[in-house]
Amino acid sequence: MSFRMYVPTRIVFGAGMLNKLSRQKMPGKKAMIVISNGKSTRANGSLDRTIAELDKAGVESVVFDKIMANPLKSTVMEGGAFAKENGCDFIVALGGGSVMDASKAIATMATNDGDLWDYVYGGTGKGQRIPNDPLPIVAITTTAGTGSEVDQYGVISNEETNEKIGFGGDDRLFPCTAIVDPELMKSVPPKFTAYQGFDALFHSTECYIAGTANLMSDMYALTAIENIGTYLARAVQDGSDMEAREHVAFANTLSGAVMTLSACTSEHSMEHAMSAYHHDLPHGAGLIMISLPYYEHFIFKHACDDRFIRMAQALGKPDADKPEDFLTVLADLQKACGVDNLKMSDYGIQPDEFMTLAQNARATMGGLFHADRVPLSDEECAAIFEKAYR
Incomplete structure (x- = not known):
């Protein structure tokens, strides 16, 4: 506490x-x-x-x-x-x-x-x-x-x-x-509204499943997740929808504050490695690319089943009762925002880079790996990249 x-x-x-x-x-x-x-x-x-x-x-x-x-x-x-x-x-x-x-x-x-x-x-x-x-x-x-x-x-x-x-x-x-x-924010194009919104979302989801989570960070994280789940697709579809813009902006500010209370996890380290080698890759787009296999890995490991269920409920599935529901609602939101078909290969990332990226992630931002509730090896990192690759 x-x-x-x-x-x-x-x-x-x-x-x-x-x-x-x-x-x-x-x-x-x-x-x-x-x-x-x-x-x-x-x-x-x-x-x-x-x-x-x-x-x-x-x-x-x-x-x-x-x-x-x-x-x-x-x-x-x-x-x-x-x-x-x-x-x-x-x-x-x-x-x-x-x-x-x-x-x-x-x-x-x-x-x-x-x-x-x-x-x-x-x-x-x-x-x-x-x-x-x-x-x-x-x-x-x-x-x-x-x-x-x-x-x-x-x-x-x-x-x-x-x-x-x-x-x-x-x-x-x-x-x-x-x-x-x-x-x-009204003039931000739809795809960048989506990339940025998912970056804010993952700040909060990571801080919520991190071993550093606490009562105060949970309050910020869940409120941010709820606002993203309710309003991000609307902001992407109509940039002049000020109600949606306001709620996504609110979620973003909360997602900044939550990082001062808890910590992001290895997902952010992994994406930083991707865009360190491929500067044209928007940070949010890289996070979206790896997100489903990343969270699937920790669900398979039963890192924190109850927290994945609670995030699924906050993101838009109030009847969620199993950790895998989070993957379903996350995939649905990506589809609603038109970012469900992003490809690493479009930014020049090749399969022979996966272990290099995994090792770079740990060498440069290894501290975030310590926030993971279950240890993530370089081999498991590379496997997540491989599973995400298109």
């Missing part, structure tokens, strides 16, 4: 809340606005609106627009140098999970010497403590997927070593303010 909870982020949630940004306490006078290398924040007007709100609050701003779907260490280092050169004293992360993740790493390198990998635990990281306080972060999420607006973690890829590793864990990396405005 014991747990520890610390989520210091001020959450400003609801449709239209970007218009309230100027009313929030600003942690500095010059903001570095971090956005993706795509066109969405410019095309949908959210960048201009953010700049206008900062102006209204008396904050000067500059824009760094180079973050890709799987943010790279080299881009983070460039961003840290950009912040220093422009005299920025805080960061506004305007975008999805990759932007918010990268912003935490940029905030660190803007105030600290050396290389980002000096402060990374796992893999070839040196595991050093971050000596100087990172720049404060205001997170404005434009997607509902990672929950990065309310946690102190980010995931960064090192293109030199084929490592994709969770960075952070330092309480100083919690955003000071999170603006969660579902109106900003």
